[in-house]
Amino acid sequence: MNREDNVYSAYVQILKEELVPAMGxxxxxxxxxxxxxxxxxxxxxxxxxxxxxxxxxxxxxxxxxxxxxxxxxxxxxxxxxxxxxxxxxxxxxxxxxxxxxxxxxxxxxxxxxxxxxxxxxxxxxxxxxxxxxxxxxxxxxxxxxxxxxxxxxxxxxxxxxxIPVEGEKEEGLTDRSVLNMESIWDFVQSLDIEDVRDVLDQQIAYNTAISDEGLKGDYGANIGSVLLDTYGDDIKTRAKAKAAAGSDARMNGCELPVVINSGSGNQGITCSVPVVEYARELASGEDKMYRALALSNLVAIHQKTGIGRLSAYCGAVSAGAAAGAGIAYLCSGGYEEVIHTVVNALAIVSGIVCDGAKASCAAKIASSVDAGILGYYMYKNGQQFYGGDGIVTKGVEATIKNVGRLGKEGMRETNEEIIKIMVEE
Missing domain, CATH: 3.30.1330 (60s Ribosomal Protein L30; Chain: A;)
Incomplete structure (x- = not known):
């Protein structure tokens, strides 16, 4: 993919549109x-x-x-x-x-x-x-x-x-239908880091800062601290704990900003903090870390395009699978490792529902990042979920499409029932 290609320009623009700062x-x-x-x-x-x-x-x-x-x-x-x-x-x-x-x-x-x-x-x-x-x-x-x-x-x-509202069309934004795993992979290999350095630098700075604050302070259920105290501080645990801590902080009144993904701060934290933590642990270097972050962010956006901004389907699942893709890349995985990581992760945790923003989001994030990491190590060890295993079907794009259908159409009634339960409290 060349910088002059329309798809390359669209991917850069999508990152700039989605990776914006938000407080709370x-x-x-x-x-x-x-x-x-x-x-x-x-x-x-x-x-x-x-x-x-x-x-x-x-x-x-x-x-x-x-x-x-x-x-x-x-x-x-x-x-x-x-x-x-x-x-x-x-x-x-x-x-x-x-x-x-x-x-x-x-x-x-x-x-x-x-x-x-x-x-x-x-x-x-x-x-x-x-x-x-x-x-x-x-x-x-x-x-x-x-x-x-x-x-x-x-x-x-x-x-x-x-401005006329035509269904759920996102007027004014770059068409997300250009996203697919093969082109995302091509883009990541071809990327001139300077085209996205500013947005990724801001994501790294903001999201790691709120993660650190979450571990230092007393926020929500303190999932990050519980993980570290219980399981130690190896890289797999740290990746989950730091993402969870960032969520606990922002769900519970921390006044630090985050850089979001797909309209969500929790998803922005989930698809960036574990990747940064792995890049530092592996001494991957700046260039590879930026490429892994571009990969993770775009994979998350690609999955969410089919699901929609809000759903009864927990957005941390998409972001955790995307973080797994970034981690697979940092661990020297190629395209096959990346796509199988995503499919494996989705097969593990696609049943998590969204019952609103609150402290338990941090625990769901930890589970989703864990699924992303496990999804990679499964494939590395010769294991994978196959087409016909539940909603998994042959090909990563077909599986992502199934998840989009599940999250957008299949869970409409689930979403309404969750809302009724919450309103009746």
């Missing part, structure tokens, strides 16, 4: 972003707020702590944070700069302001509509299909921006 769990941050923008359009602090959200948004915002709020959690907290302290031009870092005074204002706002939350189903998985009111005035902002995709801005009934 991305669904409450997207909600805060919509609320901040709505407040800007209204021009003043509202006295009433309506949040309409799809079930998957409700599921992913319900239980997670919103950063820079002094441990507030849930949809009203995310909306209040955006309204009081949000800077909409910072997008997924919308509440990265919050003063102590603003935190107190958030609490006062939550106490005195009606914030109504309504579950809506407009036929898409990712849907946030925030309407803010002040007297006779109101402003509305809608985000659809991905975290920064504002498709409607309205004030007092006048539409200032309206």
């Amino acid at each position: 769990c991305t669904e409450p941050i997207a909600l805060a972003y919509a609320a901040a923008r709505a407040r800007e359009v209204l021009g003043e602090v509202p006295d009433r707020v309506l949040v309409e959200a799809s079930g998957s948004i409700i599921k992913n915002v319900k239980s997670v702590i919103v950063p820079n709020t002094d441990h507030l959690k849930g949809i009203p907290a995310a909306a209040a944070a955006g309204i009081i302290a949000g800077k909409a031009d910072k997008e997924l870092e919308v509440i990265s700069e919050v003063s102590d005074g603003e935190i107190q204002q958030m609490r006062a706002f939550l106490e005195k302001t009606e914030i109504k939350v309504v579950h809506v189903d407009n036929g898409i998985t990712f849907d946030i509509i925030v309407t803010v009111y002040k007297g006779k005035d109101h402003a509305k902002v809608r985000i659809a299909n991905y975290h920064t995709n504002i498709v409607l801005i309205e004030k007092n009934g006048e539409k200032l921006l309206e």
Whole structure:
């Protein structure tokens, strides 16, 4: 593959679109972003707020702590944070700069302001509509299909921006259908590191920093520390523990940013931190580490393209399999080792469901990274899962397609049932 090829350019652009910084769990941050923008359009602090959200948004915002709020959690907290302290031009870092005074204002706002939350189903998985009111005035902002995709801005009934929402099409992003394992492998071999150095440097810096903080602090269930205390600090355990620690930190109020993948900080951590840890352990060198990270990130994005941004299928599974691919490459594996690692990993943990963002995500990440590592060592030792073994079929692309079908179509009812369970609590 040459740098002049359209596919090469598309892959570089996909990495730049997906590997962006975010503070906190991305669904409450997207909600805060919509609320901040709505407040800007209204021009003043509202006295009433309506949040309409799809079930998957409700599921992913319900239980997670919103950063820079002094441990507030849930949809009203995310909306209040955006309204009081949000800077909409910072997008997924919308509440990265919050003063102590603003935190107190958030609490006062939550106490005195009606914030109504309504579950809506407009036929898409990712849907946030925030309407803010002040007297006779109101402003509305809608985000659809991905975290920064504002498709409607309205004030007092006048539409200032309206972009048609055509199903779950991701308008404005590079077509992900160009991704396939063979081309990803070709791209990684041909890659001029300078084309992606900035995004990968930021991913390494941010995601390892929050991982280290997770191990130092007391966050969530402290899965990383439990793993290290129980199983020792060999490279396989460290790879799992450090990824889990980063998740525990960001799910439980840590105010450090992460670089996301497929719209998810947990997935960004999962497909990068284990790869960086292995590269350092093996003294792979900078060039090989960057190529392994490009491989892992693109493999994760490729899998998630068929599943969608939000699903009842745990995104850590895709990212863990992708991390396994990066690790296989660092261990001198070739294309066959990489694709069989992915298939093996998916066969092991594709049954993990997503029941929203919260502390147990860290444990699911540890299990998914473990599956990625085991998937590689299985193939290295002459073992693999074959076509006909459950959802595994002949060929890596066919298996990834099956997983996409499982996650997007097969688990729709599962997702609805999970949401009902969570809402009824």
